[in-house]
Amino acid sequence: MVKNPLEVALRNLRLKTPLMTASGTAGHLDELTALKDYRTVIIDALGAFVTKGVTLKPKRGNPELRVVETRTGLLNSIGLQNSGVEIFLKQELPRTLQYELPIIVNISADTAQEFEELAAYLIDNDAGRIISGIEINVSCPNLSEGGAIFGTNPYAVENVVKAVKRRVGDEVLVITKLTPNVTDITQPARAAIAGGTDVLSMINTLRGIAIDVDAGKPFLGNVYGGLSGPAIKPVGVYMVYECFGKITECKNKTVPIIGIGGISTWRDALEYIMAGATAVGIGTAWFVDPGIFGEVKKGLDKYLAKNEKTIDELVGKAHYC
Template identity: 60%
Template sequence: MKNWMQVKIKDLILKSPLLTASGTSGHANEIEVLEKSGQILASLGAFVTKGVTLEPKEGNPEFRIAETRTGILNSIGLQNEGVEFFIQNEIQHLVNFDLPVFVNISADSVEGFGKLAAYLCSHDSAQIISGLEINVSCPNIKKGGAAFGTDPKIVEKIVKTVKKQIDPRLLVITKLTPNVTDITIPAQAAIAGGTDVLSMINTVRGMAIDINTRKPLLGNTIGGLSGPAIKPVGLFMVYDCFRSIPECRSGKIPIIGIGGISRWQDVVEYILAGASAVGIGTSWFVNPDVFREIHQGLTAYLAGKKIPISDLIGKAHG
C-alpha cells in the first residue's frame, strides 16, 4: 500500500507529517499514559520533547493555565528537572517510541544555549536524538526578559552557537515566536545562523483577568495563547516565510507549521501554505484521540485524491 503520508525533513524521512508540539506531551510520560491502543505513536512522524533547560526549573507561580473560549493561555515557565535528569531518567523512554526525537531546548543566555546543546550531545544516550529544536521564545535575562526571538541578531547568534557545539548529524530547528511585526526577519536571521529547519509558531502573548478578584488570572500575569484561536496567525506566518524566503520556497529550509491544529483539514491548509510537517499541541489536551483521527482523515483524503502529501507542499502559492 502506498504511504501517502511520508515527508522529508532535510534527509530525515518521516512516516507521517504529524509531530507533537513541544511542551504538550511531556518528555515521554504523557503519551505513555494515554497510549493504550498503539495508535498515537503509529500516527506520529516524530516526537518533540517538552523544553529542557540546563538547570532544573520550578516554573511560574499558579495559576499557570487559563482556558479561553477558543484556546488556552499558559505560563508554565519551562518547569522541568534539568538536562542531567533528562539524560539519566527520561531519554531512555523515548527509545521505545521508535520515532525520530527532537529535543526542545531553552536557556536564558546565548552561552546557556551553547552549553546545553554541548551537554546533550556529550552523552551516549544522545544517539537517539535526531535534532534540537531551539526555543527562541524564552526570555533573555540580559535584556530585561524580552524574548530572544524578537531580536534577529540574537537569533542568528544563538543558532550559530548551538551549531558549533553539536554533531553535524543533528538537525537544528529554530522555533520562532509570533510576537514580532514581521516573522520573515527572525526567520532569515535563523537561516543566516545556519538553521536546518524552521518551526513556527510558539504561543501568542495574552492575558486574562479574574473579574471577582480584579487581578490578572495567571500567576505570571502574561501568558501564551494557543489552540484554534491562533491557527490563522500560524498559517499566515508559514505562508509568509514560504512566499518571501527563497530557501523556504526552494525546499532547502523546510518549515514545521504549528498553531491551532485540531482537524485534518487544518493540516492540509498548513501544508498548502508551505509547511513540510506540522506540530499539534493544545487540541491534544481536549481530544486524546486527535493524532489518530487526524491521521485517519488525512490518509483518506490523500488516498481519495491519489496524491502524496509531499506533492501538496506550498501549493497555495501561484
C-alpha cells in the first residue's frame, strides 16, 4: 500500500494529516457538526482535534467586549469561559468519540499544583481512554508567583511540565504550548523539554491592546487581549524556525513541533512545516472560512503529488538549503 504522504507522527501518535485545530477556536468539536459538510471539510481533513481550554473549576469568562478585529488580525480576551473539567469529562468529551479523531485536551490553571491536579483528574477519570494528549497552556498567569505568566519564566515552565508529566505518564502525549511574549523562545522551549514534554506547540497569541478613539478607551472589556490571525504569522514561523534550528531535540524530531499562528492557506501551512513544524494548528482563519481545513488539505495534497514528497520529508526543509 502506498503511504499517505500527509501522514505524520507526534512521537507515537500517528496523524492522518498534519492539520489540527488551535485550542479555543473550535469548541469541543460537536458545535462543528452543525456545519453541513463537517465530515468532508473538517473531520476528514483533521489529523487531531484540540479542545478549547479546560480548567479545574467552571469559568465565567471576561466581561464584554471580548473580540475586536485589527488589520488582518483578531484581538480577543475571552477569559477561558468553560464549564469546568467535571462537566467536560461527563458531557463534552464523550461526544467527541464518534468522530474517530485523536483528541488533545488543552488545560489551564493558576498554579503548578492546580495544573498537576487537573492533569491527574483528566487521566484518572478518562475511563474510555479518549484523550490522546494534554496540551499545557503556559500563557496563563501564575498566581503563586505574583501573576507573572508561567511561559515567560523558564523555571516555572519546567516545574509545570514536570508536574503534569508526572501524572500523565508515557501513554498520553504531553504538549507544551509556548507563549510568544518572550525575548528568546528557545529558553522556555528548552525548559519544557527539560521538564519532560513530548511535543512543543507554538505560538499562543501575542499580547495587544486596541483603543476605540471615538470613545477614548480600550475596546476590550479586559483592556488587553491576545492577537491572532495572519498578522502574527511571521512571528510564529520565526519561533518555530529558531527552536528547530537551535534545539537538538527539535532538529532530530525527538521533540516535534506543532506550528500555530496565522495560517490561512496551504502555503502558510507549508511555511511552518519548512521552518520545522511536524504538524500545524489553524484557528482564527477557521472563523473566516469554515472550509479552511479542507482547502488546506487539498492544497497540500496537490503540492505533495506534484513534487513527489511527503510532509515528513519537508519538515525543516528551509534549514537545509
